[in-house]
Amino acid sequence: MSNGELSDGPQDGARSASRTQAGGLPAISRGLRSARRDDTPGQRPRDGSIPEGCQRRSLGGCFWHPFRVRPASHTGSGGVAGAHPPANGWQPSGLLVALVLALFTSTPAHAAQLLAGVAKVDITDRAAGPVNDPSYVKALVLKDGSTTVVLVTVDAVAIGGIGRIGNDYLGKVRAELQRELAIPAASVLVNASHCHSIVRADTDALTVQAVKEAAKNLVPVRAGAGRGREDRIMENRRLKLKDGSELDLRRAYATPRDEDVASVGPVDAEIGLLRLDRADGRPFALVYNFACHPIHGVPAGGNTADFPGFASKVIEENFGEGVMAFFVQGCAGDINPSLYKATQHPHDAEAYGNLLGLSALRAARGIKTGEASPLRVVREAVSLPRAADYQKRIAAIESEQARLLKSFRGTSLNFKAFLPLFLQHKLSPDFPGYHNYGYLHEKSQGRDALAKLDAENRANVEAYLQNIQAMERLTHLQVNLALLKRHHAEAVAAGTPTLDVEMSGMRIGDFVMVTFPGELTVELGLAVKKRAPGKFTFVAGYTNGYLFYLPTEAQRKNTGYAQEDCDCLVAPEWRKIFDERTDSVLKKLLAP
Numbered sequence: 001m002s003n004g005e006l007s008d009g010p011q012d013g014a015r016s017a018s019r020t021q022a023g024g025l026p027a028i029s030r031g032l033r034s035a036r037r038d039d040t041p042g043q044r045p046r047d048g049s050i051p052e053g054c055q056r057r058s059l060g061g062c063f064w065h066p067f068r069v070r071p072a073s074h075t076g077s078g079g080v081a082g083a084h085p086p087a088n089g090w091q092p093s094g095l096l097v098a099l100v101l102a103l104f105t106s107t108p109a110h111a112a113q114l115l116a117g118v119a120k121v122d123i124t125d126r127a128a129g130p131v132n133d134p135s136y137v138k139a140l141v142l143k144d145g146s147t148t149v150v151l152v153t154v155d156a157v158a159i160g161g162i163g164r165i166g167n168d169y170l171g172k173v174r175a176e177l178q179r180e181l182a183i184p185a186a187s188v189l190v191n192a193s194h195c196h197s198i199v200r201a202d203t204d205a206l207t208v209q210a211v212k213e214a215a216k217n218l219v220p221v222r223a224g225a226g227r228g229r230e231d232r233i234m235e236n237r238r239l240k241l242k243d244g245s246e247l248d249l250r251r252a253y254a255t256p257r258d259e260d261v262a263s264v265g266p267v268d269a270e271i272g273l274l275r276l277d278r279a280d281g282r283p284f285a286l287v288y289n290f291a292c293h294p295i296h297g298v299p300a301g302g303n304t305a306d307f308p309g310f311a312s313k314v315i316e317e318n319f320g321e322g323v324m325a326f327f328v329q330g331c332a333g334d335i336n337p338s339l340y341k342a343t344q345h346p347h348d349a350e351a352y353g354n355l356l357g358l359s360a361l362r363a364a365r366g367i368k369t370g371e372a373s374p375l376r377v378v379r380e381a382v383s384l385p386r387a388a389d390y391q392k393r394i395a396a397i398e399s400e401q402a403r404l405l406k407s408f409r410g411t412s413l414n415f416k417a418f419l420p421l422f423l424q425h426k427l428s429p430d431f432p433g434y435h436n437y438g439y440l441h442e443k444s445q446g447r448d449a450l451a452k453l454d455a456e457n458r459a460n461v462e463a464y465l466q467n468i469q470a471m472e473r474l475t476h477l478q479v480n481l482a483l484l485k486r487h488h489a490e491a492v493a494a495g496t497p498t499l500d501v502e503m504s505g506m507r508i509g510d511f512v513m514v515t516f517p518g519e520l521t522v523e524l525g526l527a528v529k530k531r532a533p534g535k536f537t538f539v540a541g542y543t544n545g546y547l548f549y550l551p552t553e554a555q556r557k558n559t560g561y562a563q564e565d566c567d568c569l570v571a572p573e574w575r576k577i578f579d580e581r582t583d584s585v586l587k588k589l590l591a592p
């Protein structure tokens with residue numbers, strides 16, 4: 001899309017309307033269905049050969065076979081690939097298998113050498129208009145002999161649901177990787193940066209190409225986790241108003257009046273870091289997780305990967321030769337770039353990207369790398385309750401619209417007449433109509449014509465101002481009413497009370513990251529990090545599917561109708577399930 005459409009407001013929805021039924025979830029479900037056929041790590045290839053990486057044979061099976069992973073299901077089962085022993089999954093029985101398990105539980109002290117490969121492919125759609133900077137799909141393939149983890153980062157708005165990447169993308173990519181590289185579906189995590197660049201229609205094939213190139217060039221690596229800090233480039237876009245409601249900042253509608261705003265929400269300044277070095281200590285790759293909408297744009301306009309593209313460029317140009325940087329979008333549902341609503345200077349994502357890249361670099365240089373064990377990946381199917389209160393919320397907004405329409409007052413002014421009068425009354429409230437001496441002169445002659453004119457104008461100015469405020473509120477309600485109506489229609493058409501998505505997690509030594517589809521608001525990520533048992537636990541949204549906005553239960557009940565709680569498919573109760581499942585995934589990742 002053009003830079004003029006950078007607001008991530010209604011156009012997201014407009015694009016999705018024709019593309020997705022029920023918010024892209026059928027695609028997610030399809031992805032899960034196809035994945036379920038393939039998600040047994042270590043599954044023996046059809047030709048009976050031992051899978052690549054299976055160097056140990058035992059009791060007639062390969063290293064992986066005793067640890068079959070239970071396929072994901074709607075009841076919330078899941079699996080761990082690469083656990084020693086598995087924290088969950090198929091339960092072996094019998095003395096023989098117990099002996100096998102005992103054998104393998106005794107092995108982690110001699111963990112296999114971690115190997116890594118990286119590759120990137122340009123996915124910019126150059127036929128779609130001017131290009132400011134390229135968009136990439138990047139692949140990081142990690143392998144430790146028994147486990148493979150593939151982290152893919154895409155400079156795109158979402159993995160299905162909205163934008164150019166179709167709902168069939170994830171299933172197609174996973175099927176190809178299973179077929180060509182025997183990589184299990186559960187091992188593949190794809191994160192969209194959420195930048196609004198336009199990517200090529202064949203991004204699925206280009207993704208497979210990137211992973212294959214990365215897998216071809218594995219080198220021994222050392223790993224280390226860390227964290228950096230950047231608090232200058234973002235702001236929370238949900239404003240808490242004095243009436244207890246919340247309103248968000250969008251380019252699609254007006255900012256609330258200063259006098260109505262009570263406080264702002266939090267940001268997460270943490271940069272989650274995974275540093276990978278070659279065996280000789282030279283930097284090889286940097287994964288960095290940060291939460292902010294990449295919707296700032298560039299002064300020249302044109303297709304852009306926004307601040308993550310610039311941040312990665314800074315890292316790659318300064319950390320060492322051949323280093324690849326992987327931006328992983330965090331819980332950015334309610335996080336805008338700083339000064340997002342500024343109108344006095346051009347918006348420049350490059351400046352923000354440079355700040356983020358330098359802050360990530362500064363912290364990364366201090367990370368000590370070493371043997372990275374264990375390498376784990378977890379995937380769980382999660383069933384969430386669909387929103388069931390669309391009609392109630394739609395009725396409430398329509399009632400508010402009717403009230404506002406009735407509130408419009410007639411005035412003698414149009415905008416041309418209003419503006420100079422407004423300025424005069426603000427500039428000189430006591431003598432807006434003329435100089436002070438004129439009023440004194442009238443008074444001395446027993447007249448008050450100026451004062452009477454002022455009173456009439458003041459009333460008109462006030463009425464006109466109220467009309468403007470009602471208009472601003474109506475534009476805001478109109479956007480969010482349209483979103484509620486669309487999602488209501490999709491929910492009715494879907495005919496199911498639940499939404500089926502997947503939660504994933506990966507661990508490389510001390511670096512732990514749990515991922516979820518959709519736009520988690522920042523409080524959710526902060527809460528997970530606060531209670532997470534690991535020292536370096538991070539959270540990524542926008543991964544392995546797209547579930548629109550995911551607000552907290554309190555945000556979801558907001559009567560101010562922010563876009564995060566209207567462009568949303570889930571009932572407030574979703575939060576409890578999210579927390580439980582996050583804890584479950586983290587427990588599996590961090591199990592001894």
Ligand SMILES: [Zn+2]
Nearest residue numbers: 008194293519
């Ligand atoms: Zn967004």
